[in-house]
Amino acid sequence: MLFICTPSLTTSTHAQRIREGLGQRLVGEFNDVLPHVPREAVDAARALAAEKNADAAVAMGGGSAIGVGKGVALGGVALVAIPTTYAGSEMTPVVGITDRAAGRKRVQRDPAALPRLAIYDPEVTLNLPAPVTAATGMNALAHCVEACYSRDVNPVTPPVALEGIRRITRSLPLCVAAGDDLEARENLLTGAYLAAFSIANATMALHHGVCHVLGGRTGVAHGVLNAIMLPHVMRFNADAVPDAMGAIAGAMDAGARTRDADAAARATFALLDSLPVPKRLRDTGIRAEVLEPVAREAAASPTVQANPKPVSESDLLELLRAAW
Template sequence: MNNSLAFIHDTLPQKVMFGYGQSSTFLKQEVELRGSKKVMVIAGERELEIAQKVTSDIEVALWYDEVVMHVPIEVAERARQSAADNGIDLLVCVGGGSTTGLAKAIAMTTALPIVAVPTTYAGSEATNVWGLTEAQRKTTGVDLKVLPQTVIYDSELTMSLPVDMSVASGLNGLAHCIDSLWGPHADPINAALAAEGIRALNEGLPKIVADPHSIDGRDQALYGAYLAAVSFASAGSGLHHKICHTLGGTFNLPHAQTHATVLPYVLAFNAGDAPEAERRAAAAFGSDTALEGLQRLREAVDAPQRLSDYGFSADGIEEAVEVTLEKVPANNPRPVTKENLSKLLEAALNGEDPAVLSASHTLI
């Protein structure tokens, strides 16, 4: 029997600049290095004050604040037109996943370079994945043009992120790690990155809950979120993300909270059919099983519990299943059917113990 390693791994070309309180200095360096003269800064109203601080040492040609969750196509088209009308030569996005997503939507059709300055743990800044919503359907794809060329991580910028949003966003990052262990292009390199991401987020998030101004906690969470995103960009979108993209695009559920809620159910669903991935995740959590480690973390940080808390209802399960089944990766560890996916969503809707999904395949 041949036990040799065999895989193909892509490493994305991206500069990462990491340092507490260094964002404005880093950004000035990047703008000067590129010789950029027409900078468009994308930041929602909530991030405006942070963005003004980050950009204090550069000239801004255009401020743009129409940031909408899940990036509706009409919002993307207006932003693209504004960039063209103003002769923009560099995009700087300051904010979370929706803000980065809008910058990607512009870059997708213009090939403009992006410098991303994340203020959450969403991870979009480290992937070449784009997402657009049209007619209540969210479409995602991969394009190297949308990959931010530089990412500036400064945990000082996350200090004002409320604890509950920090938790939801961090668990969204953790979902990138878990999905990367069995994604369509999972390999030993992105699995190693994912495991370290799990370890860092598992360490950082409880510190943020205990002390929202913990630099170490915020640093660990940002570091973990970056590793999560890099592994996810390589491994590709697995079952968890296919479900959550459906829930977000079709039912307009909040992105981070949806990921945080659904994650234990997908982990419980797949873990028994992916023993190596399960062992790696368990070791990263420092627990006997991956689900035990995740649930221990979720309890420690008071994680979101039920999809019903965010506007989803039983009436939506049939449509969610129909849309998701069209997108399920062929290599998902466990076969996905209308029946077992309906059970998974029902459990997540009501906040049932996710262990019921792994106890016996005959249950679902």
């Protein structure tokens, strides 16, 4: 077994318990986990797995640690994922690997990347800092939102996604206010699981499409980009999917009223306002000059094109400028 552990948790009691539990089966440990899963990290972890003859790996951490694990799983290694954030990577066969030289994040779906087992333990999330809790919680919310109006929407996913929205919007502020509130942490982790289930069973659209391009080009954390972009994308999509937006607003307790498709976006702006995350792209150090190339690249993205409302390059630029 190879143990892939995010650097911030290597000295934690949770990591220690895993090492002790694995005992002699533990053949190597990999800690060189970086945001957006650089190609070099995946190559190094795969080389270590091959060198040590590992036939299984345990990945503990956020989306990036589990992303490295998925990269290793693509080489035929069985993966166990222990998520410590709300990013939801453990439930999907989606692998995003970044080519840093080209500034591109390549996102692929491959069943071989899906973890064989995901272990949800709210206790491992108790020390997650409030800004990471907030950003990755907003990423989970975005998974639910996109699953509610996905192009290939089915009867099962939206009810699951709406339950995720209920749990996330209620528990996220509690977890930010008091990180050691175990009941709120359990609710938020359950919501993140429902969110991950939802996005695993839906086609991602404009929101994730544009966030992946922004992340690949700028290196800003996926959760932070999600938090900033989500209400803008919801506002853009509102008139195309009013029923879904009404249901989302209802789940957020934002007073769903007919002909008020913007209620869900407003509630999401309000939630963002209350959280310890950057509110605008410029607050993350992203320069205005980046917006045009991002709009151009995003316009050609199949994920963006899967949006329920057609999106042009000028729509994208307008959206990005509003969020900047």
